[in-house]
Amino acid sequence: MNLKRHLARLKQRAGAAPTRPNELGAGAAGSAADTAAEPPVDSAADRPAHPKEQTLAELRQRMNELLGKPVATRRPEKPQIDFEDLGFSRHDNPLGQCWVRSRRLAPSTHVGRVSVTEVGAIDTRVLSLLALDPSLADCRFEGALLLDTETTGLGGGAGTYAFLVGLCRFEAASESSPSGWVVEQLLLEGPEQEPALLHLLGQRIDDSAVLITFNGKSFDWPLIETRFVMNGLPGVRRLPHLDLLHVSRRVHRYRLQRCNLKHLESQVLGFEREGDVEGAEVASRYTHYLRSGDVEPLSAVIEHNYWDVISMGALVALYGEPLPALDAQDLLGLAHAFKRAGALSEAMDATETALGGGAGAQALHLRAQIHAARGDRLAALGDLESADAELDDPKLRLQLAKLYEHVIKRPDKALALLERGLSESELAIDKRRQRLLRKLQRR
Numbered sequence: 001m002n003l004k005r006h007l008a009r010l011k012q013r014a015g016a017a018p019t020r021p022n023e024l025g026a027g028a029a030g031s032a033a034d035t036a037a038e039p040p041v042d043s044a045a046d047r048p049a050h051p052k053e054q055t056l057a058e059l060r061q062r063m064n065e066l067l068g069k070p071v072a073t074r075r076p077e078k079p080q081i082d083f084e085d086l087g088f089s090r091h092d093n094p095l096g097q098c099w100v101r102s103r104r105l106a107p108s109t110h111v112g113r114v115s116v117t118e119v120g121a122i123d124t125r126v127l128s129l130l131a132l133d134p135s136l137a138d139c140r141f142e143g144a145l146l147l148d149t150e151t152t153g154l155g156g157g158a159g160t161y162a163f164l165v166g167l168c169r170f171e172a173a174s175e176s177s178p179s180g181w182v183v184e185q186l187l188l189e190g191p192e193q194e195p196a197l198l199h200l201l202g203q204r205i206d207d208s209a210v211l212i213t214f215n216g217k218s219f220d221w222p223l224i225e226t227r228f229v230m231n232g233l234p235g236v237r238r239l240p241h242l243d244l245l246h247v248s249r250r251v252h253r254y255r256l257q258r259c260n261l262k263h264l265e266s267q268v269l270g271f272e273r274e275g276d277v278e279g280a281e282v283a284s285r286y287t288h289y290l291r292s293g294d295v296e297p298l299s300a301v302i303e304h305n306y307w308d309v310i311s312m313g314a315l316v317a318l319y320g321e322p323l324p325a326l327d328a329q330d331l332l333g334l335a336h337a338f339k340r341a342g343a344l345s346e347a348m349d350a351t352e353t354a355l356g357g358g359a360g361a362q363a364l365h366l367r368a369q370i371h372a373a374r375g376d377r378l379a380a381l382g383d384l385e386s387a388d389a390e391l392d393d394p395k396l397r398l399q400l401a402k403l404y405e406h407v408i409k410r411p412d413k414a415l416a417l418l419e420r421g422l423s424e425s426e427l428a429i430d431k432r433r434q435r436l437l438r439k440l441q442r443r
Contacts, residue, residue, distance in 0.1 A: 086299055088187060096196035099187040103306075104171075104180050111307075111314035112271030117181055119144060119170075119313050122320025129341040130247045130319055130334070135240050136210065142170050143209030145239070146316075148308040149220045150282050150301055161227055162220075163188045163286050164301065165197065166309040167204055183309055185302060190290065195231050202228070202236050211239040214261055214312055217246075244315050250337040251319065254362065255329040265311050268318070268330070277304045323349065328357030335366055344370055361390035368399070377407050394423035401432075411439040 088099040109116045119141060128136035146168035153160040165186040172179050184204070186197045201224070205211070213220050221241065228236050248259045248268075256267060265271045277285070277300040285297040318324050326334065335350035348370050355363040368383035384400040387393075397417045404414040415436045422429055 083187065083189070083295070086295070086302060088185075091186075091196070091200060093196050093199050095199040096193055098193045098197040098200065099189060100200070101185045101187070101302075103183045104177065105168075105183065105310075107180070109181075109310070111265065111311050112269035114269050114314040114318045116310055116313040116317060118317040119146075119181065119320075122317060123322050124320070126322060126346075127242060127247070127316070127320050129343050129346065130250060130337050131242055132337075132341055133240070133242070136242055139210040139240050141210060141316075141320075143207075144212050144316075145169050145204060145208035145210070146212045146309050146312050147216060147220060148214065148305060148312065149223065150286070150305050151223065152283050152286060154219075154283070158226075158230060160223065161191065161194055161230075162197075162223060163191075164305050165201055166305040167201075168309045168313055169204065169208065181313070183306060185305060187302070194227065195233065198224075198228055198231060198233055198236075202233070205237050205239065208239060211241045212312060212316060213241070213243055214308070214315075215243065215245040217241060217243045242316070244312055244319075247319055247337075248315065250340075251326070251333045252330050253333045253336065255327060255333070261308060261311055264315065268326075269311065269314055271311070271314075273307060275300070276307070277301055279304075323353060328354045328359040328363075331357065332359050332363055332366060335363075335370075339366070339370055339373065344373055361387040365391065365393070365396055372399070377403060381407065394421050398422040398424060405436065405439075411436040411443075415440070 083099045086101070087103075088101040091098055091100040105117055107117050122141055124139055124141055125137045127141075128134055146166075148166045149162040150164040150166075151160055151162050167184045167186070168181060169184065170179070171177070171182045186200060188194060188197055211221070225236060228234070245259065248264055252259060252264075252268070256263065262273065262276070265273065282301050282304070285301050289295060289298050318326075324331075324334065331350050331354035335347045335354060338344075338347035338350060348367070351359075351363055351367045351370060355367070364383045364387040368380040368387065371377070371380035371383065381400070381403045384396060384403065388396055388400055397420060401414040401417040401422060404410045404417070415433070418429060418433055418436065422432070424432070
């Protein structure tokens, strides 16, 4: 039976409308009137709400009324922000755009009592000793790049990125400006601008000779390397890296319990920030800006980042002096770092200066260690005896006991020190006691 005729009979029985041409192929009959007569297809917006959806909406409305909360409305889109009011200019490069602010430092710029612009004139050997990194001794510090980041979180992970990067670098003279140190801050209007920021940052790193950070080896630098990978960019160049957190802990080990940047500003540089934002608030302020478009809370974060970079420059200038003008206890830490690096002459100079400043028995103890490292055990013995009169230190007594036993052959004095307690295990102390008693019996 003819297929078309069969279908027509079935539709007549069902009272259906004639078949549309596109349902039976290009050869089927039809007219424009048939198409126009068909009812429009319902859209989701025209359909009435499902009873469950309507009930949930009513419940939410009722709960908001009971709790006194305003009715939820659609969040407005974030307005376009003009960062020019904060001193930033739009920067364009092959990967997009970000915002950049540059400030040239005056030659008189100080943080507390220390000049920032002396970074290029430092003694690189001193810094290499304090950092325990010989590669820094040959670095050209006028090509230094000081770097500090403000991030969307402190825990790392794929979702953490730097929305603000503070840099300080030396710019050579040009037709429009003299040479000098410039603070440059790179800012993201949104996460979509990150490739452009990283591109510019990579250029600044390529143009530099040494990287200087504060806790950058553990946080800033791994984060930057991760973000380059996450954005599919070529690996960023690695520079000799001076981490000031490690240096500060060595220098101030005898005096300061904490070595965060703000504490060093106060206790070492003699500088107090006014109206500074706490580090824990930085991420939440940027999140607030992303949600609301309110740029005002970011101004304090930008100034916080600016002073972080400036203070790092001041610390470099201070630590890079041949014999920094530090507190006597800090000079003792300096001497200890020099000794650890094998620079015994510099260690002795710093220790003598610390003694002159009133460092006391701790300086005598350290000087004894320097004498011993030089092979002058009798001089070490004299300093240890003087220090032992003031210090109750098991490590000092152990060093002194060894000198009594092996240098001046006085096992009785060594045994007396042993009874006061030495920094050895019980087994080692018992062996030492038995040996000293045997020596006494032979005498």
